[in-house]
Amino acid sequence: MFDILGYLASPALLNGAALTIQIAAVSLVAGLALGLLLALMRLSGNSVLNSVAWSYIWLMRGTPLLLQLVFLFNVLPSVGIKLDPISTAIIGFALNEAAFAAEIIRGSILSVNRSQIIAAAALGMPSLLTLRRVILPQAMRPMLPGIGNQTISLIKSTSIASVIFVNELTFRAEQIVGHNFQFFKVFTAAALIYLAMTSAVAILQALLEKHFDYFRETAAATKQSHASEAAPAALTEAASTPNGAKKEELPALIRDVCSDLGEQSGQDFVVCRNVQKSYGNREILKGVDFTVKRGEVVVLMGPSGSGKSTLLRLINHLEAMDWGEILVDGRTVGYEQLPGGGWKPVRRLAQARAEARISMVFQQFNLFEHLTALENIVEAPVRVYGTPPKEAEAIARRLLASVGLAQHADHHPHRLSGGQQQRVAIARALAVSPRVMLFDEPTSALDPELVGDVLNVIRGLAEAGMTMIVVTHEVRFARDVADRIVFMDGGVIVEEGPPSAVLDNPQQERTKQFLRTVTQSDLQPA
Amino acid sequence: MRIFDLVTRLVKLVGSAAVCAVVIGVPAPDVQAQEKCDPAATPTKYPSLKGKTISMGQSPTSPPYAFIEPPSEEHTGFDTDMARELFKCLGLKFEIKAGKWSGLLPALIAGQTDIMWSNLFYTPPRAEQVDFVTYRINATSGLVQKGNPKKVSALEDVCGLRATGGLGTVEEAAFREQSKKCEAAGKKPVEILQHQENTAGIRLLATDRADVQLLDTGASGFMVKKMPNELEIAFTTKTQFKVAVGINKNLPELRQAIFDAMKILQANGTQKQLMEKYGIDPELQIPTEILTK
Secondary structure (H helix, E strand, C coil): CHHHHHHHCCHHHHHHHHHHHHHHHHHHHHHHHHHHHHHHHHHCCCHHHHHHHHHHHHHHHHCCHHHHHHHHHHCHHHHCCCCCHHHHHHHHHHHHHHHHHHHHHHHHHHHCCHHHHHHHHHCCCCHHHHHHHHHHHHHHHHHHHHHHHHHHHHHHHHHHHHHHCCCCHHHHHHHHHHHHCCHHHHHHHHHHHHHHHHHHHHHHHHHHHHHCCCCCCCHHHHHHHHHHHHCCHHHHHHCCCCCCCCCCCHHHHHHHHCCCCCCCCCCEEEEEEEEEEEECCEEEEEEEEEEEECCCEEEEECCCCCCHHHHHHHHCCCCCCCEEEEEECCECCCEEECCCCCEEECCCHHHHHHHHCEEEECCCCCCCCCCCHHHHHHHHHHHCCCCCHHHHHHHHHHHHHHCCCHHHCCCCHHHCCHHHHHHHHHHHHHCCCCCEEEEECCCCCCCHHHHHHHHHHHHHHHHHCCEEEEECCCHHHHHHHCCEEEEEECCEEEEEECHHHHCCCCCCHHHHHHHHHHHHHHHCCC | CHHHHHHHHHHHHHHHHHHHHHHHHCCHHHHHHHCCCCHHHHHHHCHHHCCCEEEEEECCEECCCEEECCCCCCEECHHHHHHHHHHHHHCCEEEEEECCHHHHHHHHHHCCCCEEEEEEECCHHHHCCEEEEEEEEEEEEEEEECCCCCCCCCHHHHCCCEEEEECCCHHHHHHHHHHHHHHHCCCCCCEEEEECCHHHHHHHHHCCCCCEEEEEHHHHHHHHHHCCCCEEEEEEEEEEEEEEEEEECCCHHHHHHHHHHHHHHHHCCHHHHHHHHCCCCHHHECCCCEECC
16 A cells, blocks of 8 residues: 555656646647537538548547557658657647547537527627637537546547657556566556546536536525515516616617617618528518518518518528518618629628617527526627627616516526516617517417516517517507508518508408417417 | 579678678778777767767666666666667767657657667568667577466477467567467467567466466566566577667668677677676677668
């Protein structure tokens, strides 16, 4: 026993361990960086980048690490590149590590819900910002177990570097054994040192997993959450904000936040001409002409599959149209005209989206899962529009208060009900001072008793004079707030006009039929 | 084919003759100078070595030739001490690059090291890739468990036994050869195991996973001295293998310098002294020669 401790403390083994750590640490960092790059190449739409990355991973995963090291050390000198043993080991392990890390990172990125990326795009976030602020933080948790495994196996596999003259821990142990034959004692000491190193990795992994676990309820937070659930919703949500700010009326606040609201009211603002879109052979939009005036509230209705949501996504260019023209305030959003009348997307699409200031609210809320309500709201103003963080936070708190969620500012989305999440999503959409807001079935995913709060918020927006296009099946709501109802079916606009005309006195058989079905289901819960 | 062979042999012969001529043809004062170390003459005699630090690949897990003696991390052993004496004689600095044996020859061929001095045998295929300066003949010993339970007294006795040799070594080859002989004689073939390091072979013996380990006689002597209660030497036979310093093919002047210095170390008794110091039979010394084919 004493002997083992003696070997544990021997400089020969400890120096070997230090070398092992040095090689493993540097090659891990470099390997992860290269792995991220490879993962992004694999995920990019570019087939050349994809196949280069695929081939690299195929080669590095498919050949023995030992041969890769020997190749780097002994074959590169013939082309004039002579690396010393430690550099060779670091480069060799990093290159190999990258191939494995790339697949772990790719898998973790793929596990992030696509709705998160769509939400970021709708906020005008460019892809690198989305990657850094939205995708990677959420990919960390699924990534960590795999990376932890890789790190531990990397530490242990450094032992094969002894063929290229790296005197790491195992080789040191073998040298001592070579002289004194104390296999058991020396190798046990070496094993304990490995165990200490890998334990450090395991602990670090556990800490990081805890840090990136957004669904973890801290004891204090759970208590608070139960308390607020116990109290009647109206009481807690109507209470004034924690920092004493009074709850403002929503319309006034919106007019304050969205400074250009109410200007040039009544002018054409969103203009769609002959818009066409297909998915494969399926025609979704067959030449839609559609205009929304500034300050107007237009409700899009129609059976599912009629092209309403697609039309919304074309307006803020979340998807590209095949043919036609869409102008917002007289300008295209991320399209450039091709000779002959077609359009193609421009390169800096995110910037174009941000400049257009078109906000979108989704059926499934699409809040960033890893950020609190407040952080969800300030993300785009700070990162995309460059608003000073303090200013953005002040506006965000006012918005949260006015939608009745002041005390939920620091809660993560999974702690909020669907209705609360949707109100946070509306506050997030408002925070970028939008000129037009698109609502894609904002209440369809909500329990019936939560619909009212959300619709009230949208009413407040209408009152403030916000230009809005709302896809919804809520007939009563549509009658209340819409200036105009547009009824779509089969990729075309069937009928449009004021609610009194389209809802109460529809001319087209398809409209009548649709209204019969939705009113029936609408009445049933009541 | 035969004619071609003949021609290559002739060319080789002429080549060696030329080398001999150079060696023999040098004037008398120089011959005398060769018998005494003259470090100061090295830069003029071997201009390409001026100021050069020789990098020497060595496997420090093979006592008594190269090993470390804990707790010191100092490299020691017969090969290591020979190198120290030889480069002192030449007045050249050298550094030991310690690595696994299996990586030493590839590194030498690639030029990552200048020489390899680690109980390396000369073989013609190896000589295609590196040059050799020989200094010793090899002998191998059959190591067995204490008490020699399988009653092995010669290589011929290993038929049907579990025998281990270093991966890719001449010992392993000897077992393969012997196995064929066993089969030809109607006996069971040798069950051949392979190990990476000598100590790993010893472990096979100690844990009764192998019956015989064929190992260089010097190494065997060292092992038995260390583990007298577990091991004993069953037999020792001289082989035809010449042990040599391996030198990168692009360094002919270094090869010459090592050869010249080796002659001095043999003439003044340094080599035999060191062989005795490390328990290697001094009778195994052979006159040094350069082998490049």
